[in-house]
Amino acid sequence: MDSKRPDRRRFLKGGAALAGGLTLGAVEPVVGQLPGPEGFIKGTDELIAYGERSRFVDSVRIAHPPGSRPSPDEFGLVFHVAAPLQDSVGVITPSSLHFVGTTRGSFMPDIDPRKHRLMIHGMVDRPLTFTMEELKRLPSVTRTHFIECAGNSSRSDRRTAQETHGMTSCAEWTGVPLSVLLEEAGVKDGAPWIVCEGTEEVKGSSSIPMAKAMEDCLVAYGMNGEDLRPQQGFPLRLMVPGFEGIFHTKYLRRIKVVDRYYMTYNDYGHLTQDPDTAALGYQIGPKSLITFPSGGQELPGRGFYEISGLAWSGGGAISRVEVSTDGGRSWSDAEIKGSANRMAHTRFGFSWNWDGQETELQSRCTDELGQVQPSRAQVAEFFEVPLGPSFRVPGRDNSIQPWRVASDGSVHNAIS
Amino acid sequence: MRFLKLLPVLILMLMANSALAQSPTYGVGRTPSAEEIRAWDISISPTGEELPPGSGTPEEGALVYQRKRCGGCHGPEGEGGRADRLVKRDGGSEADPWAWGRVLPIRAPYATVVWDYINRGMPLNREGTLTADEVYALTAYLLYINDVIGEDGVLDAQSLPQVEMPNRNTFARVPDWEPGMPRLQGYPY
Numbered sequence: 371m372d373s374k375r376p377d378r379r380r381f382l383k384g385g386a387a388l389a390g391g392l393t394l395g396a397v398e399p400v401v402g403q404l405p406g407p408e409g410f411i412k413g414t415d416e417l418i419a420y421g422e423r424s425r426f427v428d429s430v431r432i433a434h435p436p437g438s439r440p441s442p443d444e445f446g447l448v449f450h451v452a453a454p455l456q457d458s459v460g461v462i463t464p465s466s467l468h469f470v471g472t473t474r475g476s477f478m479p480d481i482d483p484r485k486h487r488l489m490i491h492g493m494v495d496r497p498l499t500f501t502m503e504e505l506k507r508l509p510s511v512t513r514t515h516f517i518e519c520a521g522n523s524s525r526s527d528r529r530t531a532q533e534t535h536g537m538t539s540c541a542e543w544t545g546v547p548l549s550v551l552l553e554e555a556g557v558k559d560g561a562p563w564i565v566c567e568g569t570e571e572v573k574g575s576s577s578i579p580m581a582k583a584m585e586d587c588l589v590a591y592g593m594n595g596e597d598l599r600p601q602q603g604f605p606l607r608l609m610v611p612g613f614e615g616i617f618h619t620k621y622l623r624r625i626k627v628v629d630r631y632y633m634t635y636n637d638y639g640h641l642t643q644d645p646d647t648a649a650l651g652y653q654i655g656p657k658s659l660i661t662f663p664s665g666g667q668e669l670p671g672r673g674f675y676e677i678s679g680l681a682w683s684g685g686g687a688i689s690r691v692e693v694s695t696d697g698g699r700s701w702s703d704a705e706i707k708g709s710a711n712r713m714a715h716t717r718f719g720f721s722w723n724w725d726g727q728e729t730e731l732q733s734r735c736t737d738e739l740g741q742v743q744p745s746r747a748q749v750a751e752f753f754e755v756p757l758g759p760s761f762r763v764p765g766r767d768n769s770i771q772p773w774r775v776a777s778d779g780s781v782h783n784a785i786s
Numbered sequence: 787m788r789f790l791k792l793l794p795v796l797i798l799m800l801m802a803n804s805a806l807a808q809s810p811t812y813g814v815g816r817t818p819s820a821e822e823i824r825a826w827d828i829s830i831s832p833t834g835e836e837l838p839p840g841s842g843t844p845e846e847g848a849l850v851y852q853r854k855r856c857g858g859c860h861g862p863e864g865e866g867g868r869a870d871r872l873v874k875r876d877g878g879s880e881a882d883p884w885a886w887g888r889v890l891p892i893r894a895p896y897a898t899v900v901w902d903y904i905n906r907g908m909p910l911n912r913e914g915t916l917t918a919d920e921v922y923a924l925t926a927y928l929l930y931i932n933d934v935i936g937e938d939g940v941l942d943a944q945s946l947p948q949v950e951m952p953n954r955n956t957f958a959r960v961p962d963w964e965p966g967m968p969r970l971q972g973y974p975y
Binding site for chain 2: 491504565567585634643656684
């Protein structure tokens with residue numbers, strides 16, 4: 371509430387100035403009355419039915435990566451779209467701003483939920499198909515989880531938090547635990563894998579270990595308090611908390627219980643020769659990002675700022691976030707805001723008085739498994755490879771993002 | 787002795803338990819027919835067990851490639867188009883197939899992956915319109931132009947899974963995932 375005070379004072383002053391400038395007899399409120407708004411929004415049937423944000427709020431998604439394939443393209447195909455994390459508050463990404471990834475540029479499937487079916491078959495006692503109505507009859511859970519695209523990796527030529535990290539988002543998901551459906555079908559002993567498949571044009575499918583399927587996967591129909599959006603797999607998607615984005619099968623239509631790793635096209639797409647890279651490219655590592663101040667933003671001057679950011683890990687809940695305001699020389703604990711949910715974006719804050727000198731801001735997090743977010747230098751040292759501009763963190767890049775605050779208050783990506 | 791007395795009870799309890807585990811809890815959902823499952827199930831195992839009848843040769847595949855205008859996106863001979871390259875790059879070492887680029891018909895560890903992807907995902911915007919024979923033929927053509935099979939190779943449900951792809955044994959397996967597992971043992975990050 372305190373933050374509102376300067377605004378109110380300014381309004382009061384402005385109101386007084388305005389009143390003073392008017393001719394006598396004008397029907398303006400006298401000093402001492404509460405100031406009114408500057409304008410009004412006329413109610414429309416559309417706004418009553420489904421609201422929209424203020425015209426003064428202009429945070430938008432962008433095609434990703436910058437300068438590459440456009441979304442939409444000239445035909446209306448959509449490829450990758452990044453979320454404006456630099457504008458984010460709290461941990462929920464609004465559905466309209468959630469990042470979008472597609473396995474290849476495609477049209478969004480326009481699925482009639484009354485016709486949609488989910489089939490579970492393969493190594494089960496009873497193959498089953500479910501309508502959406504039937505799925506919604508089953509016991510549901512609601513959980514907050516992030517999804518992060520495998521390619522969400524910062525580089526020196528990316529300027530903003532959206533460009534460096536915008537292919538992650540976090541939402542509240544509602545659906546049926548996959549274990550409930552698999553138990554309903556009765557998984558045969560020794561079935562180690564499932565293959566999950568979508569309804570879109572390429573029917574993208576991935577192999578997922580049975581241990582993960584039974585642990586915490588979710589067949590989700592709800593997102594942020596309403597039905598899934600088409601861009602997120604309406605009417606049904608699989609949530610595979612903490613695994614890289616491609617496993618979160620959209621437009622889910624089929625789950626086949628199988629006796630081996632099926633090497634689907636999606637699985638093939640992530641093949642590597644190196645076992646360490648394969649392991650590090652499966653479950654998302656501990657990762658954090660300062661969203662304010664971040665690249666492209668400007669600090670108006672020295673003084674107090676709450677540094678704000680997001681931390682997440684595929685290994686579980688975030689247990690600690692540290693912030694450095696001196697380029698990684700010293701670290702202090704940040705405050706975790708609210709509860710740190712497992713495999714979910716976690717908001718952190720850190721009180722900072724900027725002295726107006728050039729400096730570098732960094733954040734790093736630790737998860738419940740004790741995994742610590744590394745700097746690029748630490749990863750290079752671990753693998754005994756030189757740290758140069760061409761160095762790529764093996765597997766999914768979870769390295770620390772440094773932001774340089776220049777003495778004029780401008781903020782820049784400090785990866786060299 | 788006491789244990790022996792209790793044994794029948796224990797056995798009965800175990801039986802009751804397993805009977806419970808085997809019966810559905812909610813009884814929601816419908817049993818699909820075998821025909822329905824066959825129509826929906828387009829997954830192809832590396833063993834090829836789901837492959838349908840049919841066959842194709844590289845020569846037939848070259849004709850299908852022309853007739854279906856695959857070259858419009860992939861280039862007349864699998865390169866130079868807007869879509870993914872389909873023929874390995876020159877200059878890669880014979881000993882290291884990974885140097886040939888991310889080209890499906892050469893990097894895929896099993897020929898079934900090539901068959902499966904053409905079948906489920908091609909041609910763009912007309913997915914699912916190819917016959918099984920056409921998919922076998924296209925797979926044979928792509929494996930032929932990548933020197934995986936010979937000109938006289940015939941692919942069908944039996945021969946396709948037997949094709950020795952160069953990467954069959956050179957890719958890294960994903961870890962056996964378990965709850966609470968760090969990404970990589972001994973890696974602090």
